[in-house]
Amino acid sequence: MYSFGELRPDERRAGLHLLLGGIDDPDRNETIEAGLETMLAAPHDHLLIGARSGERLSAVVWGTRSGDDSLLVGDPGLASGLVDADEAVAGIAKCLADAADRLGLVLVQVMLGPQRIDLAPCFLSAGWERATRLEYLAARIGPENEPIDRREVDSASDWRWVDADSLAPGALQRLVAATHEDSQDCPFLEGRRSPAELLATYARSSESGTALWRVLLDDDEPVGCVLAGLQGGGTQIEWIYFGVARNRRGMGLGDRLAEHGFAQARSIGVGMIVLGLDESNEPARRLYARWGFRVWDRRLVLLRWRERPSSPLL
Incomplete structure (x- = not known):
């Protein structure tokens, strides 16, 4: 007993x-x-x-x-x-x-x-509820993920990167909601967590808070984000959240986000990037494979959810 x-x-x-x-x-x-x-x-x-x-x-x-x-x-x-x-x-x-x-x-x-x-x-x-299986991926900073020189490509465009903290109130929440539309990443969260709740969790999950959160703008419109955070005493970066707005998918922005994330890691001086991925998210798996990520662990996610009133949900 x-x-x-x-x-x-x-x-x-x-x-x-x-x-x-x-x-x-x-x-x-x-x-x-x-x-x-x-x-x-x-x-x-x-x-x-x-x-x-x-x-x-x-x-x-x-x-x-x-x-x-x-x-x-x-x-x-x-x-x-x-x-x-x-x-x-x-x-x-x-x-x-x-x-x-x-x-x-x-x-x-x-x-x-x-x-x-x-x-x-x-x-x-x-x-408890069986939610999904997660894969944990890692990539070492090396020649296979060197940034591309986009100066000519971007010379006539309005692409630019900004710190997430510089956005107008609510803009990052709206972007996160847009990146979750028809997403294959952790669908078990749909209708259960608001963008504000997710962002609060992300901010708390790393050693650097929101300091390394970056957003890609096209003519001042947020279209994608790499919300990164230091882990392991500053020895590695985790891509806590990585997403492209639904109306901008299929335009190569995933590679643009990954490129920026690797450039950021190099500028800080860390040697590895890690992330978690829903194993059913095939487009993301192909993207990360192109950038040298490999699986190092897998986890089955079991969920217990208690309903309560909340802010607008995903």
């Missing part, structure tokens, strides 16, 4: 140890200490939920706020030799949903990697 609930402060070290595979070594111990410091610095941004058998932790999940009303959860950590993992994880899934309701969270996403994908039925049986 299991009991389920948030971990007490004195259980957190054991919980992180379980999440890291239950193996003792100096590197993992340093990671545990860093995790404890992170939780201590922002306790309301983290949620550790476990399954206990007596006083022994059998399974743990760690959720981190990715916005004011959303939570991102990684792979469950399981005790070595656990024979009834399905029961433990199903209980955690229900407990996690209850905690999300108590905290007023609207969206909770669990990201299951290849080693934990067999646990998906535990969440589905607890009322």
Whole structure:
């Protein structure tokens, strides 16, 4: 029999140890200490939920706020030799949903990697929704993605890049809405998140906030964006959101956005760009392949959504 609930402060070290595979070594111990410091610095941004058998932790999940009303959860950590993992994880899934309701969270996403994908039925049986599969891509900065000299091409045009923060109020939200129209990227968000909510989540998800967000204008009309952010202590850039307005697709703007994103990375001095992609988005997969991106991880996304009134949705 299991009991389920948030971990007490004195259980957190054991919980992180379980999440890291239950193996003792100096590197993992340093990671545990860093995790404890992170939780201590922002306790309301983290949620550790476990399954206990007596006083022994059998399974743990760690959720981190990715916005004011959303939570991102990684792979469950399981005790070595656990024979009834399905029961433990199903209980955690229900407990996690209850905690999300108590905290007023609207969206909770669990990201299951290849080693934990067999646990998906535990969440589905607890009322979670199978949303999509994500691919995580990376590209090293190199000769294969050198910027193209467009001075002659652009000499008679009105293309120009601006910082997203320089746009008029509401302009970036309208652009994000336009890029989501008939998009193949994460369709499970359609009708569930407003552009303002998405942008708030994006701003919170990197080390640089909105400082590296760039928008492409054509005669002062926003037509595409690369919302980038520093990650890994400034060692790499993530393209948090990358989109072209529906009425401008098929004009090569995706390559123009990618070119600018690589030029930006070079100017900052980072050596790698990473991003996440809905695996069903074939046009985007072809674009990123042209620019040297390769898959390094895959995740199954399970979703728990709580309806509530909101601003205009996508």
